[in-house]
Amino acid sequence: MRVIDVNRIVGPVPTGDVPSADAAGLLAELDRLAIDAACVVHSHDLYYDPLALAELPDDPRLVRVPVVVPGPLGTAVPTTAKVVRLCPAEHRFVLAGPHGVVMARELAERGTTALVALEDPGAIHRLATEVPALRIVLINTGYRALRELAELMDVHAEIRVDTATLCGHLQVEWVAQRYGAHRVLFGTGAPLTDDAGPRFQLDHLELPAADVELIAGGNVMELLG
Template sequence: MIIDINRVLGPIPADDVPSRDEAGLVAELDRLGIDLACTVHSHALFYDPVAGAPPPASGRLVHVPVLVPGPLGTGPSTARLVRLCPAEHRFALTGPHGLALAGDLADRGTTVLLGWESAGFGEIHRLATLLPRLRVVLVNTGYRALRELADLMDAHPRIGVDTATLNGHQSVEWLARRHGAHRVWFGTGAPVSDDAGPRFQLDHLDLPDDDVALIAGGNARTLLGLPGDSAPPRDAARTGGRT
């Protein structure tokens, strides 16, 4: 089972993308042989997370709400996976309201997706130090952040990473061997970033099969509370029969 933990649904600025609607996104998942995608809506990501967007109707898409803390924020969520965007939505990740929201998420056992460029090393380190129970998956880190990323993952065992932009030679393998495959999630960041590259990389990871299975979908399946045989059907003719 292959689960993309980092996907955007809806139109994006300055580009016409197939994933502007659910049908287009599901077709892209079929094309790439991806069973399930955890999606934030572009309206919530780039425009107004308070107004939000309706959860997707397709069983292939898992809604990931974008949360904003404070009295002008979105309020709490019962989702198992949420996204925080402090830079995009102009709030302090480790300010009083930010820490109150993050503490509530830690108490609920909620996992947070956090963009590397949205927070930065210092704020992420401070958040993980103050709330060591909070699970954070850093997304869109890029290969240039590998040293800082390793520093954070060494210090904070509940910080993980997605593969969206970890395209340096053997970067994913190095992180999985150093920190464990249970801390690495398959993600593409599409359509803001490329999806075919991370998908190709997944098929060619130089790691044991069990580790690849965790990265591909096992970690996300556990996070989402999905049973092991829960992959929804997809068009085998379009995916070359891959399962």
């Protein structure tokens, strides 16, 4: 079973000294938890300047996830990116505003998936309504957001979710059984959130083995082509 973390940060973070402050430390953490690869956003792009596109070592286990910002003061969408991250709170833009919709259409046309934190369910609903072909993976949803998550997934077939904070009792099983395992992706959100918990959870899901394999890495590999 291939295990791929769809939601990981590399680089120093404001909350403390973390092992993944550099790529070598991150790879050691992946080894420790038996995670084969990770889609990573650089903390410099996330918290400081996505235009600078901080360097990341060329390692086949690390898939770069650029932070993209819509509008004339934003970034271009990298032509090779299969997964990007939209951070409206960190970079102060309206997710479903005119510029956001234009970028979402470009992403959809290219078959690029957007990672988006579930901070504003209304904005995500408006964006998914305007651009229904855009594949969205909701990350860091929080275990209390199941109602908001279910409402979005009921209406929008291209919305998926990661397991980073989907940690309530049998929550992953409930989502997979209701919407299909193809819409659930293993993610940790580390180092801002715990990585050992979601990894342990993955090994103990009460789901068919084929569904667990999809969640563990199969769905991410499909998004990456």
